[in-house]
Amino acid sequence: MICLFLFVLVAPISIFYSQGYRFDINSKKITQTGGLFLKVSPKQVEVFIDGKLEKKTDFFFGSVLIENLLPKKYQVVIKKEECLPWEKNLEIREKEVTEAKDIILFPEDPNLTILTKDVEDFWLSPDERKIVIREKGQPNWALKLYDLEKNVKSHLITDGDFYPKGVDLLTLDWSQDSKKISLEVGVREEIKYFTLELDKVPPVLSELKAPPGRTEDIVAEKIFNGEHYYLDNFGNLFRGKEKLTEKVFPVKAETDYDLEIFQNFVFLREEKTLYKFNSDSKSFEKFFEEINDLKISPDSKKMVYFSNQEVWVLFLKDVVSQPEKKAGERILIARLSEKIGDIFWLNNNYLIFNAGDKIKISEIDDRDRINIVDIAEIKKPPQESKLPTGQAEIFWNSLEKKLYVLSEGNLYRSKILLP
Helix, strand or coil, rough: HHHHHHHHHHHHHHHHHHEEEEEEEECCCCEEEEEEEEEEEEECCCCEEECCCECCCHHHHHEEEEECCCCEHHHHHHHHEEEEEEEEEEEECCEEEEEEEEEEECCCCCCCCEECCEEEEEEEECCEEEEEEECCCCCCEEEEEEEEECEEEEEEEEEEHCCCCCEEEEEEEECCCCCCEEEEEEEEEEEEEEEEECCCCCEEEEEEEECCCCCCCCEEEEEECCEEEEEECCCCEEECCCEEEEECCCCCCCCEEEEEECCCCCEEEEEEEEEEEECCCCCEEEEECCCCCCEEHHHHCCCECCCCCEEEEEEEECCCCCCCCCCCEEEEECCCCCCEEEEEECCCCCEEEEEEEEEEEEECCCCCCCCCCCCCCCCCCCCCCCCCCCCEEEEEECCCCCCCEECCCEEEEECCCCC
């Protein structure tokens, strides 16, 4: 009889327990539990929940599922030796699994080593396999080509090869196939244009005619998905022959304008001010002031834009995985007292940038606080680059998954930063 009584008493409790029901001491009621799923690189890291070591991620996938958690917020800390920790307060809800599947623990030491010295500026090729380096030379500068795959540096040209008394290098641009570079140089008070074919032995230098300017009635234009977008000098935005604006944009004389198009978003840059085209009002609206640059993520679903002190991310498409985001939603990544230099996408979920003398990596998961870590400290160069289109102090090579840093004439390269 006693056994029957115990069975009748315990059986329902066991069934409820197996279905995830628990007694919450804080709320003093029975509630269903939730779970936490984590996916972390590198693999086999330690996961702490509210200060207690809970589990390690598995060897094959770097993931872990922690079940039967009462609904509330938990402090989640992930650690591994020689890596910077990740920490976030995540909320667990009844009958739901909270996910964080894009966690990366970055190395404490990026192991920056000198690639080459006496560098004044550098330009990474579009295929990310070569670098053109500007070095101090005779009489003023020299260009060298560094093959990253072979670790070989070769001579290209000096300013004396243009004219005996030398020239000023104004801009340098790579061709999309990474086989040649375009050079804009100043000779006394005249500007000349050249191409240098790098796939020839020796490289062939050719002078070009001045590139044609825009037609007088077009102040900015962009080809996107085979369609020609342009803003005319009356402030009208066109896509081919189709006029998109109803309210004209006030175009200013002697002002630089640029169109940027990502997904269904059209942006117009007026000097340091960014405008976004509103398809409902059919007009440009002010979006961000004091902008330095904007860059799209590798998956083309997000855009980062930044000023000297702020970093923002705009979602160009809906994100259905956690944390969910709607297209058009934007989040503030960082607001800093130090001046931000340049920013690159490490992958679809992490950014790398330099601010002051620190190199930082930031996630874009804005649940709780955003994890931003300092991975290196660099010294500022003694003077700013003379080239208006020269590279910043840092550059991310997505092919190698390595960071390049220019500091005090030395060009450094990190070890692989992404697992």
